[in-house]
Amino acid sequence: MSEKIEKHTISIVVDNEAGVLARVIGLFSGRGYNIESLTVAETDRERNISRITIVTSGTPMVIEQIKAQLGRLVPVHRVGDLTVEGPHVERELALVKVAGTGEARVESLRIADIFRARVVDSTERSFIFELTGSTSKLDAFINLMRPLGLVEVSRTGVVAISRGPEPM
């Protein structure tokens, strides 16, 4: 079966209980599924709900398996495949540390401006830029920073939500 590999963004609404993230990650590693990015945080304190966003890839059959396997984890309320369930917004945040002086330093600021990155820390020899956007935008920005003294990067991974008034 040489079906083509697709990338999907999957949103999982879970009870925020001990071990729930380990269950999800263990499922992916145990069954050999890919995780391209994973984010998690509590989204409803009162109802004790967290939301996990996973970007994964696989053949359509594997993607269906992933969703079915996630769905049968006991603390999972709902599994949504944003990639197929209609238009959605995906965002990622990066903190990018760049060190340099002179022309390189000025150039990094100029590019940051074009990308609408914010400076959140600065010393005489360095900046930390904060940038949100699509994964590809972040990739592009980081690539441009490379020759200008890129020191390190911290990224959140993708969070996503469906467009329009309805919840997932």
Next chain:
Amino acid sequence: MSRDRTEDKPHDEQRHSGAEIIIRALADQGVEVVFGYPGGAVLPIYDALFQQNNIRHVLVRQEGGAVHAAEGYARSTGRPGVVLVTSGPGATNAVTGLADALMDSIPIVCLTGQVATHMIGNDAFQECDTSGITRPCTKHNYLVKDPERLAVTLHEAFYVATNGRPGPVVIDLPKDIQVAEAPYVAPENVEHRTYRPRVRGDYAAIQEAVSLMAHARKPVFYTGGGVINSGPEASQLLRELVRKSGFPITSTLMGLGAYPASDRQFLGMLGMHGTYEANMAMHDCDVMICVGARFDDRVTGRLDAFSPGSKKIHIDIDPSSINKNVAVDVPIVGDVAHVLREMIEAYDASPVKPSAEDLAPWWADIARWRSRNCLAFEQKGDVIKPQYALKRLQELTRERGDVYFTTEVGQHQMWAAQFLEFEEPNHWMTSGGLGTMGYGLPAAMGVQVAHPDALVIDVAGEASTMMNIQEMSTLLQYRLPVKVFILNNRYMGMVRQWQELLHGGRYSESYMDSLPDFVKLAEAFGAVGLRAEKLGDLDDVIREMIETPKAVIADIAIDMKENVYPMVPSGAAHNEMIFGPEDKGESTATVTDEGMALV
């Protein structure tokens, strides 16, 4: 069963120790027996057990035995099996059984002791990360850190273990939680927040399935463990639909007994060691109705050659079983009994149905495959053939209605599946998915605990028997008259068979040297030991075994070189099989390089 016990126990504000809450919750869940082994981290629970009379405790000899015993108990009763073990080594010894129960969808609730909450993570004495270790080999697990949540967690665990696709659930219980005081909450007041498996099938899908069946000319039912899981009613409904439709039916290893083996519509087991007729029918069918089976690799053979021309209907309660290995045309997510009931209604209402004439050519094909007599063997000479031993065992026990068989893992297990005839569900317990040697003896123990007057026989290999032989001692303590029927070939026969077929007959480490004298071993445990060395001994040994009101090990010396046939070698298709020496036709399979890499 024991529902009435809960009636007078509403939600009360009184406080009880954790251990008392645990015992009370078990009683309210209808638990009659717990299989366990004590240790420091569960002493408060053992103390509470000591002070009550509702729940029996069966003291096993190794925690692995406790879980298999609970599996046997569960599979033979349809009720969850309950296990109680200590922290650390107690919990890790239970892991194999948990993995086994997960693979075979057996409802188990396993209570493990844990070090006190404030010590967790400090490498305390007999601490291990039980929830971490058991997470991938349980359906769900809990670590109770708040005494107020204890009762609720216990009730939830039973709900999760038994609803939807059944499976093992672990509750890790720190020692301080066992002594802390909290109010009790009765099961009626507990509802699960998230877990709601779907039991009713989508009616449109059911109709679509029925319309495929209505136009089928070469249909086959392929049924599995899910029918057993669904309960006795599911087996009744399956029989009704199969008879109504006149279609042939085959079963997986796990589903044997759901449909009577003696019925002429039954083709026997399918798969790697299934019958020629079952595998050919699967390969050539035009409509396949899969009921509670999961397209396991032992069953499908090479996937790209699996039943190439059929439309496939799949009834399964677990959406993840659907389209996992094989893409199906009509998936129906739901419980077997629920779906079959509606399917029968829809089939009755269908204006068209295949008539007997419509199906006659198909039955003629099947008759031709059957006539190959693929399970043929020849009992000549004095050396006992395992097939013959099982045939005699079957014949000499047939009169008794209440016979339960368990098995270990290996050739004997396959011969048991091929030569014993199962007429009723829940009478056949075997480790199918994990294939755990050492399962059969403790599982038989669990069956016997649930059915004290029944005849319970563990069809065993000598190597597997050694894996949990210590449970003989438990059998004696509780006067459990389990019969261990060893088909002794002095080899890890299944390993030897693969080495013969795939590794040039180099029998690397598969000979069982220095075996114990099983008769003396039985006697050392206080059981009865019997031996059949030659054909003439066989019937007497079987009779004596059956009549002995005590645990027995019957050591049957069988042909050391016998292999299990027919066989679809790994990587081959259903219509490619290797046959035994008695077969007149050609074997149609060879072992391929790709097959060598498969299990």
